Amino acid sequence: MLLKMTNKKMNMKKYILTIWVVFITAGFFSSCSEDEFTDSIFDTTYHPLDRTSYSFPLDTFLIENYLTPYNLRYLYKMEDIGADMQYNLVPCKYEKGKDVATLAKYLWFDVYAKLAGQEFLKIYAPRILHIIGSPAYNASSGTMTLGEAAGGKKITFYRGNSIDPANLEDMNEKFFKTMHHEFAHILHQNIIYPTSFRTLSSGNYDPFGWQDRPDSLVLSLGFATPYGSSQITEDWVEVIANYIVKDQDTWDGMLNAATFDWEVVMVDKADYKENADKEPRYYRTYKKDVTAVGSSDTIQYEIFRKIVTRDEQGNVVYDADGKLSYVHNDAVDGRELLLKKLDLCRTWLIESFGIDLDQLRAEVQKRQYLTDEAGNFVKRNNKYVNRLMEPLHSGSSVTLMDSLRNDIDKFKELQKVK
Amino acid sequence: MMLLTSFYSCKNEEDDIFDKSSAQRLEAVKKEYSSLLASSKNGWVMEYYYAADKVGYVMLVNFNTDGEAVVAANDALTNNVYQEAGGALWEVIADNGPVLTFNTYNDLLHRFSTPEDIPGTDKDEQGTGYEGDYEFIIVDAPQNATTIMLKGKKRGTYIRMTRMSEDIQWKDYFLQLKALNTLLFTGAPNPMKLKAGNDLYTVYDGGTGIFNIVIPNGDPITDVDNYPFLVLPDGIRFYKEFECANGDKVQEFKMAEDNSKLVSVENPNIWIEGPDPIAVFNEQIMLLKKYVVVDGEMDASTQAIYNRIKEACASKKVPLRQIYFTYSSQYECPRVIIQVSSTTASFLYKKEVTGNKMTLVYDKFDPSSANASVFYQNYDGVSDLINALSASFTLSANKCGLNYQTLKMTSDNGLSLGLKLTN
Numbered sequence: 004m005l006l007k008m009t010n011k012k013m014n015m016k017k018y019i020l021t022i023w024v025v026f027i028t029a030g031f032f033s034s035c036s037e038d039e040f041t042d043s044i045f046d047t048t049y050h051p052l053d054r055t056s057y058s059f060p061l062d063t064f065l066i067e068n069y070l071t072p073y074n075l076r077y078l079y080k081m082e083d084i085g086a087d088m089q090y091n092l093v094p095c096k097y098e099k100g101k102d103v104a105t106l107a108k109y110l111w112f113d114v115y116a117k118l119a120g121q122e123f124l125k126i127y128a129p130r131i132l133h134i135i136g137s138p139a140y141n142a143s144s145g146t147m148t149l150g151e152a153a154g155g156k157k158i159t160f161y162r163g164n165s166i167d168p169a170n171l172e173d174m175n176e177k178f179f180k181t182m183h184h185e186f187a188h189i190l191h192q193n194i195i196y197p198t199s200f201r202t203l204s205s206g207n208y209d210p211f212g213w214q215d216r217p218d219s220l221v222l223s224l225g226f227a228t229p230y231g232s233s234q235i236t237e238d239w240v241e242v243i244a245n246y247i248v249k250d251q252d253t254w255d256g257m258l259n260a261a262t263f264d265w266e267v268v269m270v271d272k273a274d275y276k277e278n279a280d281k282e283p284r285y286y287r288t289y290k291k292d293v294t295a296v297g298s299s300d301t302i303q304y305e306i307f308r309k310i311v312t313r314d315e316q317g318n319v320v321y322d323a324d325g326k327l328s329y330v331h332n333d334a335v336d337g338r339e340l341l342l343k344k345l346d347l348c349r350t351w352l353i354e355s356f357g358i359d360l361d362q363l364r365a366e367v368q369k370r371q372y373l374t375d376e377a378g379n380f381v382k383r384n385n386k387y388v389n390r391l392m393e394p395l396h397s398g399s400s401v402t403l404m405d406s407l408r409n410d411i412d413k414f415k416e417l418q419k420v421k
Numbered sequence: 422m423m424l425l426t427s428f429y430s431c432k433n434e435e436d437d438i439f440d441k442s443s444a445q446r447l448e449a450v451k452k453e454y455s456s457l458l459a460s461s462k463n464g465w466v467m468e469y470y471y472a473a474d475k476v477g478y479v480m481l482v483n484f485n486t487d488g489e490a491v492v493a494a495n496d497a498l499t500n501n502v503y504q505e506a507g508g509a510l511w512e513v514i515a516d517n518g519p520v521l522t523f524n525t526y527n528d529l530l531h532r533f534s535t536p537e538d539i540p541g542t543d544k545d546e547q548g549t550g551y552e553g554d555y556e557f558i559i560v561d562a563p564q565n566a567t568t569i570m571l572k573g574k575k576r577g578t579y580i581r582m583t584r585m586s587e588d589i590q591w592k593d594y595f596l597q598l599k600a601l602n603t604l605l606f607t608g609a610p611n612p613m614k615l616k617a618g619n620d621l622y623t624v625y626d627g628g629t630g631i632f633n634i635v636i637p638n639g640d641p642i643t644d645v646d647n648y649p650f651l652v653l654p655d656g657i658r659f660y661k662e663f664e665c666a667n668g669d670k671v672q673e674f675k676m677a678e679d680n681s682k683l684v685s686v687e688n689p690n691i692w693i694e695g696p697d698p699i700a701v702f703n704e705q706i707m708l709l710k711k712y713v714v715v716d717g718e719m720d721a722s723t724q725a726i727y728n729r730i731k732e733a734c735a736s737k738k739v740p741l742r743q744i745y746f747t748y749s750s751q752y753e754c755p756r757v758i759i760q761v762s763s764t765t766a767s768f769l770y771k772k773e774v775t776g777n778k779m780t781l782v783y784d785k786f787d788p789s790s791a792n793a794s795v796f797y798q799n800y801d802g803v804s805d806l807i808n809a810l811s812a813s814f815t816l817s818a819n820k821c822g823l824n825y826q827t828l829k830m831t832s833d834n835g836l837s838l839g840l841k842l843t844n
Contacts, residue, residue, distance in 0.1 A: 055486070057485070057487040057488045057489040057510060058510060079525065080510060080512070081525070083516075091534070091536040091548065091549050092536065093555065094526045094531070095525060096508070096509070096525060096526040100525065136525075136531075136535075137535055140536055140547055140548035141548075142548040142549075
């Protein structure tokens with residue numbers, strides 16, 4: 004009897020437990036049915052680009068040459084949310100966006116792909132290139148930012164609307180150099196530059212006043228550019244970027260200027276001689292002129308000039324041949340220092356990424372400047388010739404730039420196909 | 422307990438207010454607004470302000486279905502030459518809500534956003550420029566709308582777009598704007614008056630694109646507020662509402678058919694009209710300006726006298742240059758001057774103003790004018806004209822009731838003269 008009653012109790016417990024489970028389960032399903040997942044609100048089927056779209060040619064080019072090979076989004080339609088909010092900015096023109104896209108491929112991506120392989124770019128290329136039309140003016144310092152690299156993933160270029168393939172010097176200075184500059188940042192954000200670089204110009208950086216330093220002065224201190232003299236990381240990438248884009252004549256001129264020492268002095272207005280005979284040339288800084296008390300008349304200029312031998316009265320003392328005798332007064336041999344920095348860059352690039360900097364430079368410049376059949380640079384009026392504006396071949400009316408643009412415009416043919 | 426717990430937790434879930442998620446609704450409205458914008462075949466009139474307290478600019482915008490935006494303008498910044506700019510892109514994107522963006526550069530639209538120095542100003546605007554918007558929150562865009570309201574994303578400036586009629590060319594649209602602008606403001610020596618019931622507000626500086634409105638009997642320096650506005654083909658529209666003392670709010674005004682006044686669309690009992698023409702006439706001539714009698718704009722009898730004077734001058738081989746009303750500072754009275762070649766003859770008048778009538782009575786030869794008597798006696802028609810101008814006149818606007826550059830002077834006895842103000 005007792006045994007039978009125990010079994011009944013056990014069955015009851017089981018029965019009650021089952022009921023609870025049912026209730027609980029039913030309760031969840033009945034009252035929380037709104038939490039069921041529905042289909043995605045986004046259309047997940049693959050859509051080919053809309054061929055009726057005005058921007059179909061450029062969008063197709065970007066997919067084929069940036070997105071597919073490198074998983075890179077080239078943003079020419081400005082995304083305000085992705086722009087730096089401290090600047091007033093405007094978008095790039097569509098036609099300029101096309102030019103930047105094709106030139107960046109020709110002078111940057113294709114070069115690295117050739118020398119380092121596509122895998123290198125797949126790893127290290129930024130994921131986003133954002134082209135902004137206007138400059139990014141820094142009102143407080145009177146400068147403008149040409150580009151920014153963020154976290155190794157995104158590069159922003161400014162001044163896209165100013166790009167002019169006919170003005171290679173300006174493009175090199177304001178754009179191509181910036182490309183190599185920002186990419187070098189990405190590379191060193193992945194693999195740090197050698198620590199020995201940090202001490203080479205220690206004490207000579209000026210993060211707040213670099214923009215007031217003349218080019219020749221900073222060269223004498225071993226910096227490639229005034230911006231390079233602002234801080235270590237900028238110094239590093241400016242050496243690389245300038246070496247890549249500057250033609251040999253310009254580079255040699257920079258090294259030559261770097262051999263001189265310079266001084267910054269105040270001279271009375273009456274004594275100011277910009278190009279006086281047998282004097283080093285004076286360059287006004289236009290920064291710290293002194294005016295007479297109670298007047299706006301300038302009485303003294305701040306100038307810089309090369310250091311030469313002078314007597315106690317400050318008059319120039321000439322050498323036995325009657326020439327200026329340059330003095331190397333400071334502890335910095337600008338030329339040697341710049342070449343030493345360059346050497347560290349070379350070593351770092353080859354050891355870290357397998358890239359020969361001199362081959363990289365040669366490839367970039369061969370694409371920019373016209374060469375003859377022997378591969379020597381052609382000069383006209385003693386200047387390197389802009390290959391982009393030259394005919395593709397003798398007698399052709401189609402220039403290299405036309406051909407590069409056609410890499411995009413050719414997709415218009417697909418828009419005609421029904 | 423568990424049963425109670427499970428039912429309790431589900432009992433407090435709220436019912437959905439919308440049948441779709443916010444993301445779905447945003448996607449749907451993007452498509453809807455894009456279709457709406459592209460639906461106007463001839464584009465939209467965009468009443469653009471780069472700032473709420475600055476001059477506005479009318480631009481025409483076509484939103485092509487392929488994503489291209491075409492913009493046209495004809496304003497002071499284009500040197501009053503019609504310009505069209507295409508090749509830029511537009512899109513409705515999901516920002517913090519649906520936003521119309523012109524996300525590639527257009528030469529006409531983005532000139533207000535580009536951070537470059539503005540020529541001709543004392544300040545250096547490099548880094549800021551006009552600080553106008555090129556991205557706009559779509560505030561109100563009903564289905565099949567004829568007007569859409571946008572709000573600049575950064576500045577918060579309201580921009581209205583109105584569907585363009587398909588039967589007008591863009592160039593001609595701007596010509597209509599210029600024609601009305603000229604009619605209203607070119608050469609206008611007078612302010613306007615905004616009449617709201619018994620309240621009369623003085624409206625200055627229409628030619629600048631920003632009205633300065635002074636409260637009734639107020640001080641023009643301290644009791645003034647400014648109202649940017651735009652001229653449209655059939656009237657004007659203020660950027661912001663004007664609130665009258667009685668609480669009525671007005672913003673848009675249409676030109677009356679006879680060009681006599683601008684009537685409020687919101688309340689036809691409120692309008693903008695010209696001030697007292699007699700007061701303006703006397704004010705201008707006392708500034709030594711000239712109201713010149715316009716040949717061909719007189720009654721027949723007076724025109725005949727005028728022609729006799731012209732013939733008399735021609736017979737003496739000296740051309741009649743002009744006949745005009747001005748003022749004698751020396752004798753403190755109005756005078757009529759007849760200019761023949763480089764010689765003038767001046768005749769003084771007495772003046773009395775009563776209500777809307779100005780009575781002129783010929784007084785004498787201007788003693789400072791050596792030629793007055795010679796002209797009076799020897800040039801056929803001069804004496805008749807001088808005496809005919811002794812009359813009681815009403816003055817009214819000639820072409821436009823709000824612009825007294827041209828006036829019509831009409832006497833009780835049928836004499837009428839068209840007058841035009843010159844320096």
